[in-house]
Amino acid sequence: xxxxxxxxxxxxxxxxxxxxxxxxxxxxxxxxxxxxxxxxxxxxxxxxxxxxxxxxxxxxxxxxxxxxxxxxxxxxxxxxxxxxxxxxxxxxxxxxxxxxxxxxxxxxxxxxxxxxxxxxxxxxxxxxxxxxxxxxxxxxxxxxxxxxxxxxxxxxxxxxxxxxxxxxxxxxxxxxxxxxxxxxxxxxxxxxxxxxxxxxxxxxxxxxxxxxxxxxxxxxxxxxxxxxxxxxxxxxxxxxxxxxxxxxxxxxxxxxxxxxxxxxxxxxxxxxxxxxxxxxxxxxxxxxxxxxxxxxxxxxxxxxxxxxxxxxxxxxxxxxxxxxxxxxx
Amino acid sequence: xxxxxxxxxxxxxxxxxxxxxxxxxxxxxxxxxxxxxxxxxxxxxxxxxxxxxxxxxxxxxxxxxxxxxxxxxxxxxxxxxxxxxxxxxxxxxxxxxxxxxxxxxxxxxxxxxxxxxxxxxxxxxxxxxxxxxxxxxxxxxxxxxxxxxxxxxxxxxxxxxxxxxxxxxxxxxxxxxxxxxxxxxxxxxxxxxxxxxxxxxxxxxxxxxxxxxxxxxxxxxxxxxxxxxxxxxxxxxxxxxxxxxxxxxxxxxxxxxxxxxxxxxxxxxxxxxxxxxxxxxxxxxxxxxxxxxxxxxxxxxxxxxxxxxxxxxxxxxxxxxxxxxxxxxxxxxxxxxxxxxxxxxxxxxxxxxxxxxxxxxxxxxxxxxxxxxxx
Amino acid sequence: xxxxxxxxxxxxxxxxxxxxxxxxxxxxxxxxxxxxxxxxxxxxxxxxxxxxxxxxxxxxxxxxxxxxxxxxxxxxxxxxxxxxxxxxxxxxxxxxxxxxxxxxxxxxxxxxxxxxxxxxxxxxxxxxxxxxxxxxxxxxxxxxxxxx
Numbered sequence: 001x002x003x004x005x006x007x008x009x010x011x012x013x014x015x016x017x018x019x020x021x022x023x024x025x026x027x028x029x030x031x032x033x034x035x036x037x038x039x040x041x042x043x044x045x046x047x048x049x050x051x052x053x054x055x056x057x058x059x060x061x062x063x064x065x066x067x068x069x070x071x072x073x074x075x076x077x078x079x080x081x082x083x084x085x086x087x088x089x090x091x092x093x094x095x096x097x098x099x100x101x102x103x104x105x106x107x108x109x110x111x112x113x114x115x116x117x118x119x120x121x122x123x124x125x126x127x128x129x130x131x132x133x134x135x136x137x138x139x140x141x142x143x144x145x146x147x148x149x150x151x152x153x154x155x156x157x158x159x160x161x162x163x164x165x166x167x168x169x170x171x172x173x174x175x176x177x178x179x180x181x182x183x184x185x186x187x188x189x190x191x192x193x194x195x196x197x198x199x200x201x202x203x204x205x206x207x208x209x210x211x212x213x214x215x216x217x218x219x220x221x222x223x224x225x226x227x228x229x230x231x232x233x234x235x236x237x238x239x240x241x242x243x244x245x246x247x248x249x250x251x252x253x254x255x256x257x258x259x260x261x262x263x264x265x266x267x268x269x270x271x272x273x274x275x276x277x278x279x280x281x282x283x284x285x286x287x288x289x290x291x292x293x294x295x296x297x298x299x300x301x302x303x304x305x306x307x308x309x310x311x312x313x314x315x316x317x318x319x320x321x322x323x324x325x326x327x328x329x
Numbered sequence: 330x331x332x333x334x335x336x337x338x339x340x341x342x343x344x345x346x347x348x349x350x351x352x353x354x355x356x357x358x359x360x361x362x363x364x365x366x367x368x369x370x371x372x373x374x375x376x377x378x379x380x381x382x383x384x385x386x387x388x389x390x391x392x393x394x395x396x397x398x399x400x401x402x403x404x405x406x407x408x409x410x411x412x413x414x415x416x417x418x419x420x421x422x423x424x425x426x427x428x429x430x431x432x433x434x435x436x437x438x439x440x441x442x443x444x445x446x447x448x449x450x451x452x453x454x455x456x457x458x459x460x461x462x463x464x465x466x467x468x469x470x471x472x473x474x475x476x477x478x479x480x481x482x483x484x485x486x487x488x489x490x491x492x493x494x495x496x497x498x499x500x501x502x503x504x505x506x507x508x509x510x511x512x513x514x515x516x517x518x519x520x521x522x523x524x525x526x527x528x529x530x531x532x533x534x535x536x537x538x539x540x541x542x543x544x545x546x547x548x549x550x551x552x553x554x555x556x557x558x559x560x561x562x563x564x565x566x567x568x569x570x571x572x573x574x575x576x577x578x579x580x581x582x583x584x585x586x587x588x589x590x591x592x593x594x595x596x597x598x599x600x601x602x603x604x605x606x607x608x609x610x611x612x613x614x615x616x617x618x619x620x621x622x623x624x625x626x627x628x629x630x631x632x633x634x635x636x637x638x639x640x641x642x643x644x645x646x647x648x649x650x651x652x653x654x655x656x657x658x659x660x661x662x663x664x665x666x667x668x669x670x671x672x673x674x675x676x677x678x679x680x681x682x683x684x685x686x687x688x689x690x691x692x693x694x695x696x697x698x699x700x701x702x703x704x
Numbered sequence: 705x706x707x708x709x710x711x712x713x714x715x716x717x718x719x720x721x722x723x724x725x726x727x728x729x730x731x732x733x734x735x736x737x738x739x740x741x742x743x744x745x746x747x748x749x750x751x752x753x754x755x756x757x758x759x760x761x762x763x764x765x766x767x768x769x770x771x772x773x774x775x776x777x778x779x780x781x782x783x784x785x786x787x788x789x790x791x792x793x794x795x796x797x798x799x800x801x802x803x804x805x806x807x808x809x810x811x812x813x814x815x816x817x818x819x820x821x822x823x824x825x826x827x828x829x830x831x832x833x834x835x836x837x838x839x840x841x842x843x844x845x846x847x848x849x850x851x852x
Contacts, residue, residue: 029745033459033460034743034745036460037459037460037463037464037740038463038464038467038740039463039740039743039745039746040743040745040746041743041745041746042745042746042748042750043714043748045714046714046715046748046750047715047750050710050711050714050715050748051711051715051717051750053707053711054711054712054714054715054759057708057711057712058783058784058785059783059784059785060783061756061783063756125754125756126755126777126778126781127346127349127350127753127754127755128344128345128346129345130777131345131347131348131349131358131774131777132773132774132777133345133347133348133358133374133377133770133773133774134770135345135358135360135374140360140372141360141362141370141372142340142343142362142370145340145342145343145362146341146342146343147342147343147344147345148342148343148344148363150344150346153344153366153678156365156366157366222457222459223457223531225457226679229457229679230351230352230454230457230753231351231352231454231455231456231457231679231682231683232346232352232678232679232681232682234350234351234753234754235753235754235757238754239754239756240756241756242756242757242783243783246756246757299459299460300460300529300531301457301458301531301532302453302456302457302458302531302532302535303456303457303458303535303679304531304535305535305677305679305680306366306677307534307677308531308534308535348770348771348774349721349722349753349774349778350753351753354722354727354730354731354734355722355727355730356722356723356724356770356771376770377724377768377770377771378724378768379724379768379770379812380724380766380768380801380810380812380813381801381810381811381812382801385800385801385810397800400726400799400800400801400830401726402726402727402728403725403726403727403728403729403730403731403831404727404728404731406726406728447731450738454738462738463738463739463740464740466735466738466739466740466741467739467740467741469735469739470735470739470741473735482830482831483732483831483833484728484729484731484732484830484831485728485830485831691727693724693725693726693727
């Protein structure tokens with residue numbers, strides 16, 4: 001009996017999470033960006049639901065890539081990783097032990113980031129080097145220089161982001177570890193059910209801010225979106241995805257928004273995503289609030305180059321370290 | 330090529346961008362030579378837009394050629410047709426009625442407003458600030474409506490003809506009132522925008538100290554127009570043009586020559602344009618708007634320079650049996666290409682796009698021009 | 705209406721390619737999508753700069769010789785179903801640049817657009833008005849909705 005309940009809980013949570021995550025891009029675009037920009041904006045279903053469905057019905061083409069099949073498989077792997085990440089947040093899955101721990105979560109997020117590098121280095125878009133244009137002619141500057149695709153540039157940036165961009169979110173994850181003294185999610189949730197949410201302590205409040213910045217960096221949302229800055233790399237690693245593989249990308253992004261928000265709810269509010277628990281509504285509220293806050297931030301800021309990016313990450317990381325220190329005092 | 334910036338020759342790779350790219354409003358190709366992600370050299374390829382307007386103008390009746398010059402550029406169309414008319418009017422001895430001169434100035438200044446607002450919107454888009462871009466497009470809509478009301482078309486209004494302005498562009502009481510209201514609205518909105526823009530720390534940190542062109546380099550690279558004035562050189566051809574004699578306005582200059590001064594430069598020039606339009610509306614003399622009593626005759630090659638939103642525009646042609654001969658047009662963006670390439674050097678790639686955009690490129694004008702070096 | 709056509713009608717990605725026009729049309733189209741006054745997003749039209757994402761290709765300008773191959777490449781990169789909207793007098797018939805002096809062909813212009821790629825909707829005007837662009841997109845829409 002309890003096994004059946006567990007299966008229902010896990011599957012139900014995944015399905016509800018998926019449905020909510022479909023609405024997030026629409027909410028961000030319609031209610032925040034369009035309102036701030038004083039226009040009507042698209043219908044709420046268009047960016048999140050209708051666009052992926054439309055892409056599923058488009059012709060599947062062979063992408064310009066040295067390894068087209070691997071390139072096309074990457075968004076699926078990425079979606080799978082995010083799903084697994086959510087799976088291990090669900091309390092019924094805590095029996096897996098070490099996989100349901102903060103360390104495992106960091107590992108999964110790392111995989112997610114590494115995907116961008118693979119995507120970027122495998123894409124060969126028409127918009128830069130392959131554009132048929134007589135560039136290398138008599139009198140051209142430096143005609144012997146090796147030429148680089150825009151996506152390779154974004155690979156370089158993805159590499160940088162792996163090195164420093166994800167600091168804030170990892171430090172924020174360890175705030176709750178420092179408070180509860182355990183890396184296991186079950187212990188963290190149990191601690192908060194006894195002592196109240198970590199969010200309402202000094203360390204937790206600082207940690208939440210750090211987590212939010214890390215959330216934006218992980219999602220490459222606009223002030224931190226140097227990986228896919230429209231001004232130079234256009235769409236970065238996603239350039240060659242078409243048809244259903246692009247749809248997977250759309251879905252992954254929405255889903256990652258939800259999963260990171262439920263991660264926050266688990267670590268800082270002590271509410272693990274579980275459809276059978278009435279507190280699941282709080283997870284959904286957090287998942288709606290985070291993209292809204294993020295959209296407000298992105299609507300009011302230009303894109304950051306490294307000159308702004310490094311100090312921001314450094315400052316936020318220091319804040320995170322302070323939170324950990326405050327937690328262990 | 331540079332004295333101030335440290336000369337580095339380490340070039341790891343080339344990143345070509347274009348001809349279709351979101352940061353460019355028109356087809357051009359930028360080749361950035363980078364070390365890591367820092368630009369060490371840049372090359373801007375023009376000529377993609379070459380449509381041969383000067384050749385088409387050869388042998389056309391001058392009235393037709395005038396309206397053709399307008400199609401050179403969709404941003405500064407009035408400047409082209411105005412300067413083309415001036416080129417013919419001077420040697421033919423056509424006296425332009427005073428009222429027509431005023432209406433031409435009003436059109437030109439409205440055009441400067443919409444060009445500068447477009448520049449700011451494009452700059453904000455390249456900065457990644459979508460909200461500012463949209464807000465500026467919204468502000469610009471006021472100007473476009475005024476232009477559409479006067480000329481009958483939102484782009485290519487064709488106000489100037491030989492000997493005055495088109496009867497369609499006559500300003501009656503209702504139109505004058507609308508222009509007045511529009512100017513009040515614009516001043517309010519642009520002021521509000523400028524306040525927001527200057528007080529935004531994130532935007533300011535992106536644009537301060539980026540893409541610096543020193544005064545010496547600006548003169549050496551033969552920059553013109555606002556790009557030159559933003560480096561502190563007080564040179565505005567409007568001061569020398571007799572058409573602008575009745576109006577009082579300041580020549581705006583900025584000191585730093587970076588993207589911030591370039592952007593603020595345009596914001597400030599908007600207010601000067603509004604000032605000029607208000608004066609023109611106030612003092613609009615009565616009388617005819619077209620002088621039809623002139624004789625066509627052969628003329629020697631005549632040159633004409635005017636100040637347009639991007640700098641100094643040069644037209645020259647001779648007339649033979651009422652037809653245009655030896656037409657040469659030089660547009661301001663041509664002179665600024667050197668500055669665009671120069672300003673990129675030493676910056677991150679994302680900033681390099683900004684450095685190109687800061688000089689207000691209009692390659693669609695440029696690609697029918699020859700280069701004449703003037704300092 | 706099937707889910708296929710419904711979803712296609714609810715999310716239209718538009719790519720803009722400028723092929724050497726005078727900027728007038730380009731800016732009016734960007735204006736149409738960017739300006740809050742026209743705001744094409746309320747009609748479910750989204751601007752994209754990636755041919756792999758696009759459904760509708762909006763082409764302006766008379767297609768100069770240098771732009772011929774890039775235009776073809778970009779057109780080929782768009783996955784089916786796709787529609788092409790030619791906007792402005794130059795894109796429709798070469799405008800003032802195509803025909804110089806009677807029968808002399810221009811050496812610089814390869815266009816108009818329908819000589820290079822098939823055009824589904826034509827939007828006249830010099831320059832096109834933003835309202836007309838939205839109307840042109842709508843007229844190209846049945847082609848997308850009814851495609852396989």
